[in-house]
Amino acid sequence: MIYVPISAFIFALGIYTLASKRNIIKQLIAIEIVINAAHLNFVVFATSNPAGIDPYALSLVVISLGVGASIIAAGLLLVVHVYRTYGTMDLEALRKLRR
16 A cells, blocks of 8 residues: 555645646646546555455546546647737736736
8 A cells, every 4th residue: 555655745746736836837737647646546445445456446547537638638728829829828927917
């Protein structure tokens, strides 16, 4: 069960990056890190079942990876559009545009 503390560290690293960085792409990467930490934790608990490996849990992780990849692709598409429109990826500068 060494993977649970590793998963917690990866999760904390993603949350720290999400809270400290202002670049939109870095925040998208941080969200992906948090989601992958949750996937790692889910796989660890699915494979440590005394009855055997649960294939439904692993298939749920694979489906979640696919959905997460499509969501990140859509997010990157929006980031490219924002950069072409406003010329910046800094969240503070984009918040100032709203005022």
